[in-house]
Amino acid sequence: MSTGGERGGSSVPDEVWEQFLRDSVDGVADAPKEPSARARVVTGRLRAEPAAPEGWRTYQVARPRRRKGWYVVGFLASLALLLVALDPWRMIGSSAGGEGRDGKPLAQESERPSEAPAVEPARRPTLDEPFKGSPAAHWASGAAGITVPAAKATGWMSTAQVERALGQTRDFLTASNLDPGVLRGEHPARAIALINPHQKDVQGFLATAFRAPSEDDDPLLLFSRFDASHARLVGDVVKTRGRITYREGERGALRVTADVTYVYPVVRAGAGGDEVTRTIVRRETVLNWDDPSKVITEPGTFSLVSYKVDMTNGGCDGHTGYLTPEFGSGQEPSTGETVDPYDRSTSMPDGTQTADGGCRTATRS
DSSP states (O other), X not given: OOOSOOBTTBOOOHHHHHHHHHHHHHOOSSOOOOOOOBXXXXXXXXXXXXXXXOOTTOOOOOOOOEEEEXXXXXXXXXHHHHHHHHOTTOOTTTTSSOOOTTSSXXXXXXXOOSSOOOOOOOOOOOSSOTTTTSGGGGSEEGGGGEEOOOOOOBTTBOHHHHHHHHHHHHHHHHHHHXXXXXXXXXXXXXXXXXXXXXXXXXXXXXXXXXXXXXSSSXXXXXXXXXXXXXXXXXXXXXXXXXEEEXXXXXXXXXXXXXXXXXEEEEEEXXXXXXXXXXXXXXXXXXXXXXXXXXXXXOXXXXXXXXXXXXXXXXXXXXXXXXXXXXXXXXXOOOOSOEEOTTOOSXXXXXXXXXXXXXXXXXXXX
């Protein structure tokens, strides 16, 4: 005999059924929406030029691939509620990435997952539980979610040098995307100090991006920053998941690639804000720790090779230099292609987001 409280012959517990009824009336959580806008593909600052003989200790200007994807969050209430009703114990997709069903954080990401994270029940985030209803609830916090591999001698670097370079790479990611001051909109001086000062195109981009943000010169390509007059973080926890890899690059450089997703819970700026939404930023950054006998550089600095970013609920085409999340759920959902911002099973593609250049719709936040 069932003691769980049956509805229509199914053994669904009372509390699950009541949550389903509440969501049916209130709408699905985690579905803020933004007006549809045009996505932009930010191409490299410099175009490829005919190869020329390289001089000793000269620096070949980097040509970063700077792709920026802007996503809006769609209102998929019917689908989410159906999943809650049919799968109240979150069995669907339980093998996708090994989500921590026992409440413990996931093990670090050591390689690319084979599937997207499992579908979570539709639950509204709160000030006390800002990651409720999100796969990020099972992720590690801050730099702990960024996997750093074991070091071994590579290129011109010894094992100890590789270990130091990997640690400094994670320091850059932390200073760029997790530093509390930078997240409040302050200048990311500590992160910029790690970039090779002789990389003139990147230094020019940095100087322009903070003085006059634009489509081509946008600090959000490298740094996560919120306008303090628009939104503020909930608490001091940012959930992260990703990994650093490395290999030998050109001229014996240590080439390091970082692929990391950051989840920021935010509320409206000012007192009394209690509507929690989330901004999700995924970054793929490639950099070289160059051999100083072959490339002009400074000790403890790296050269940027490429950088790409996808953003969900960060604002569309405003080019203010700040993430500007949308609040409220009264707008009509965007249409078009959909994307799961938590899916890390594929690499970040190059090129246009959709056939017509518009924003995709994110299926969850």
